[in-house]
Amino acid sequence: MKLFMFLLLLGVHGTAAVMHSWKAFYTGSTGLSEFPEFVALNLLDDEVMGYFDSTTNRFESRQSWMKENLGQEYDERQTNILQGNAQSFKANVKIAMERFNQSKGVHLYQNMYGCEWDDETDEVNGYYQDGYDGEDFVSFDRKTETWTAPTQQAVITKHKWDNNKGWIAQVKNYLTQECPDWVKKYVNYGRSSLMRKDLPSVSLLQKTSSSPVTCHATGFYPDRADLFWRKDGEELHEDVDKGEILPNHDGTFQMSVDLKISSIADEDWKKYDCVFQLSGVKDINTKLDKSVIRSNEVNPLAMIIPIVVAVVVLSVIAVVGFIVYKKKKDKRPPSPVENREVQEEMLPQA
Structure with a gap:
């Protein structure tokens, strides 16, 4: 499965009415002058929940229920975590470029992780994977509790992480326990918004x-x-x-x-x-x-009738106006312009 850029992943939709999910998309980049070096996006049921980038250097909650239930402390805590992640991703981009023997150009290092929770069966599914330039780089296999490297350049990372049993235990616990617990809390906090249905x-x-x-x-x-x-x-x-x-x-x-x-x-x-x-x-x-x-198609007859009516109305207005003008002219004294033989002399000299 290819790891798409996080901007494209915004278009992914839920698969079932009872399946809830929380996802994080982190992207470190280089060579993009008008794009932040690090961007983090959190989604709950595919709705944007929070956003962070290295330009503002702040995490911002995007749902009203988050401010009501989690408070400003949540934003502050996420800000501190993501500021550290921004530095890690900057280093990861450089490491990946060295692995692929690249010295310049536009490159992206991405991380996608999260979990899905079925509120009817209570079934949980977690995932964690990294990507580089839109291709899978390394991912966690929950069944074997090992890391998978689809490219030769990622084998070093695979061996390093496979040997880090503490890291594996941490990832497993997060995907199977912590993440689902947070999803349940988030769904409960934002139930009125998440369950809202507006017909078109x-x-x-x-x-x-x-x-x-x-x-x-x-x-x-x-x-x-x-x-x-x-x-x-x-x-x-x-x-x-x-x-x-x-x-x-x-x-x-x-x-x-x-x-x-x-x-x-x-x-x-x-x-x-x-x-x-x-x-x-x-x-x-x-x-x-x-x-x-x-x-948008217009009936030609529908256009002709208003035009004819408009011409008739304007003609009547013109005739009436002329009659009124003549009557008033006969009763008023001549204007200065009418008393002069050469009207152009009324204009100021250049």
């Missing part, structure tokens, strides 16, 4: 009558949702283009899925519907119906 508004959109029909859902929470087209109750995988889940400014999410309609006969439209799914709530089904599609 779903619309059918179309640029022109021949364009694909877009099914757009916005305002839902959490982001562990799905949106797809069906025909006769079966999910479609052809002639559809599915977009990514994107965040809204208010903390909710949106997503879209397009359906190509060029080959769909008019009488077959009723066979299609768009389905929004969110675990724990009833599906939202939207029939493919021309009467409910919102389109």
Whole structure:
């Protein structure tokens, strides 16, 4: 399994409604002038829980329930820990570069660890792995309680950590005991937020009558949702283009899925519907119906009528205005401009 960059891992979604997880993503980098040398990100159920980088040098809680239940002391403790990690990762990048015989360029050393807890079965699964430049470097095997090195450059680290029995015991205890205990506490503290479910508004959109029909859902929470087209109750995988889940400014999410309609006969439209799914709530089904599609296409006749009306109104205003002007002109004294033979002389000299 490849170790993706932590920015990409933000898009990973939960696998089950009863599975809770806590994950940490640490990244040390070199060669990126506009990117912090060290970034740490903590996620609970794939929602950002806290953030730290070497530029601000401070850990910041990102959930209101954390401030209410954990207090400022939690942020201070995390700050102290991560400041030390920042120095370690800076050293790890240099070590890895030496192992791969690299002297310059952009390079990343990453660490991902955490655990999953099933609140129905109480089953726990923990993981700990390091990566370098997007590839697995070394990972912990819980069954054998040893370290795995997929590349020759990581073998030195494997042997070093295999011989450190205290480190192995510490990692094992954390993944099987401490991490799950913290997940249970976090879930309890943030239950109202974690269990919150907001349903979206779903619309059918179309640029022109021949364009694909877009099914757009916005305002839902959490982001562990799905949106797809069906025909006769079966999910479609052809002639559809599915977009990514994107965040809204208010903390909710949106997503879209397009359906190509060029080959769909008019009488077959009723066979299609768009389905929004969110675990724990009833599906939202939207029939493919021309009467409910919102389109950017403008009817030419609809454009001509307002223009004609506007021309008529302006003409009437112009006639009335001229009549009023003539009446007023006959009753008022001549203006200075009208009394002069050459109006240009009224302009100031250059």
